[in-house]
Amino acid sequence: MQKLNGNDIYEARVVSLINDIDIKTLTLLYQPFLGHLSVALFLTLKETSPLNQAKPRKVEFLTKQLDASLLDLAIAFSRLEAVGLIKTRQIKEKRYNYYFYELYAPFEPKVFFEDVIFSKLLVQYVGSETYTELSRAFMSDASFSEGEDITSTFTEVFNPTLELGDLNIKHFSSGRKTKDIAISFNTDRFLTILKDKYLISESALDEKEISHIERLATFYHFDEELLASQVSIAFEPSKRKGEKVDLSKLSSNLKTLVEYPNVSKKHRQSKSSQLKGDSLNTQLINLMETLSPPRFLSAQMNNHEIPRSDAILLENLAIKTGLTNGAINALVFWVLVNNNQQLASNYVEKIAGSIKRLELESAADVLDYLEESKKEAKKSTKISKKTNKAKEELDEVSDEDMDALIKRMEKLNK
Numbered sequence: 001m002q003k004l005n006g007n008d009i010y011e012a013r014v015v016s017l018i019n020d021i022d023i024k025t026l027t028l029l030y031q032p033f034l035g036h037l038s039v040a041l042f043l044t045l046k047e048t049s050p051l052n053q054a055k056p057r058k059v060e061f062l063t064k065q066l067d068a069s070l071l072d073l074a075i076a077f078s079r080l081e082a083v084g085l086i087k088t089r090q091i092k093e094k095r096y097n098y099y100f101y102e103l104y105a106p107f108e109p110k111v112f113f114e115d116v117i118f119s120k121l122l123v124q125y126v127g128s129e130t131y132t133e134l135s136r137a138f139m140s141d142a143s144f145s146e147g148e149d150i151t152s153t154f155t156e157v158f159n160p161t162l163e164l165g166d167l168n169i170k171h172f173s174s175g176r177k178t179k180d181i182a183i184s185f186n187t188d189r190f191l192t193i194l195k196d197k198y199l200i201s202e203s204a205l206d207e208k209e210i211s212h213i214e215r216l217a218t219f220y221h222f223d224e225e226l227l228a229s230q231v232s233i234a235f236e237p238s239k240r241k242g243e244k245v246d247l248s249k250l251s252s253n254l255k256t257l258v259e260y261p262n263v264s265k266k267h268r269q270s271k272s273s274q275l276k277g278d279s280l281n282t283q284l285i286n287l288m289e290t291l292s293p294p295r296f297l298s299a300q301m302n303n304h305e306i307p308r309s310d311a312i313l314l315e316n317l318a319i320k321t322g323l324t325n326g327a328i329n330a331l332v333f334w335v336l337v338n339n340n341q342q343l344a345s346n347y348v349e350k351i352a353g354s355i356k357r358l359e360l361e362s363a364a365d366v367l368d369y370l371e372e373s374k375k376e377a378k379k380s381t382k383i384s385k386k387t388n389k390a391k392e393e394l395d396e397v398s399d400e401d402m403d404a405l406i407k408r409m410e411k412l413n414k
Contacts, residue, residue: 002077002088004070006060008097011052012045016105025106028134029118030083032125033357038076040066042085046103059099071372078358083118109138116215116251185217190224198232206242213245220254221322230254288329288363293318296329300336313345321352330363331355334370 023043031039044065051057062073080086084104091098112118113135123131187210191202205213217227234250236243288296293314297306306314317328335348351370360366 002074002090002099004059004074004077005096006058006063006070007095008059008099009056010059010062010099010101011056012049012101012103013052014046014049014103016103018046018103018105021109022105025109025112025138028137029109029112029122030085030106033121034079034083035076037066037068037072038079041068041073041076042080042103045086045101049103056098075354075358082359113138116212117218185214185227186224187214190217190228193225193228194231198228198235200232200235204235204237204241204244209242209245209247212247213250216247216251216254220257222254222257226257230257284333285330285363285367288333289326291325291329293325293328293332296325297332300333309345310343313343313348316349317352321349321356323352323356324361326363327355327361327366328352330366331370334367338374 026039026042041062044062048057048065059070059073062068063070066073068076077086077088081088085106087102087104089100089102091100106112107115107118119131122134126134190213191210194200195202213227213231217224230250230253231245233253234246236246291299294306294311297310297314298304314328314332317323317331318325323331331348331351332343335343335351339347354373355366355369358369360369
């Protein structure tokens with residue numbers, strides 16, 4: 001996520017043709033999961049891009065135009081980048097950053113509804129009933145079947161006899177460009193595992209099947225080994241190429257695995273989030289990454305059994321929201337410290353939704369975000385977040401209390 005400052009400079013360019021249908025698509029299909037500010041930001045950048053070509057603007061212009069804080073803008077930009085609507089480049093100067101934003105057209109409605117990630121994401125936010133209603137908004141009228149077709153042909157009307165020769169025409173428009181989302185799934189590794197372990201060769205799958213599998217892996221956040229295993233279960237060798245993988249069955253099986261995080265935990269795509277250092281804060285954050293949320297919460301309660309309501313809350317954060325254990329533990333710790341040791345479910349789930357949308361996974365990243373949000377709530381000034389600030393700023397907890405907490409957690413972790 002960008003760390004915006006009001007003095008930062010930006011330019012925006014619309015590198016694709018964007019029409020009225022695209023605006024309708026953004027409003028009805030993208031807005032439920034992007035949020036209204038992200039859509040408003042995209043449209044503002046689009047309409048003001050001609051002004052930027054004459055004179056670059058400060059980011060402060062966007063905060064005033066959209067009545068939004070720098071943190072809100074940073075979140076909005078990250079969401080637009082995540083779905084391929086904006087590509088960002090940066091030049092770092094001593095006193096400010098210079099950003100270049102390229103705006104891309106959204107997927108056409110037909111492509112959007114056929115895309116496994118976007119269609120499932122929309123259902124997740126609006127529900128199946130509203131999803132069906134939205135799809136109808138993009139249906140065209142059925143063709144007439146009555147009467148005889150007497151439409152004139154092109155040849156009948158124009159009788160073309162022109163010899164055009166070679167026309168050297170330079171296209172003045174960049175045409176329609178869309179930018180796909182970035183994925184971390186290693187397709188080559190997946191195909192290798194599929195062949196070596198399950199005796200299914202790459203030639204047995206067509207490009208559309210492989211693309212669909214990549215997007216399922218990205219959506220459910222599973223690694224190559226688990227996908228190879230599940231594809232082998234959904235593989236039907238007797239079917240013709242392009243239909244050998246039962247994609248509905250594969251999707252259903254992956255969804256079931258999501259509901260049982262302990263079974264699929266080791267196969268989730270992840271990055272190392274362990275911090276180096278011997279300070280109490282660093283030790284605490286690393287324990288957040290290694291302990292299960294029930295054990296972590298129990299340690300904060302002097303190893304007493306956690307209430308049933310808290311256990312249900314933790315389970316919902318893992319299964320329904322899909323947060324990592326490190327993110328859940330960091331969230332719970334921060335809320336208890338800042339909310340008078342009260343773990344109000346509505347408050348926690350609201351913050352968890354923001355953490356999920358920002359795709360924050362490590363305990364350190366979550367603590368950084370929460371501390372920054374806290375500061376932003378107190379005063380809407382420029383963001384001054386420092387790298388790995390979370391491991392240095394947990395001032396609300398004394399060293400004695402933290403040391404005791406770490407010792408309780410280390411016993412649980414043995």
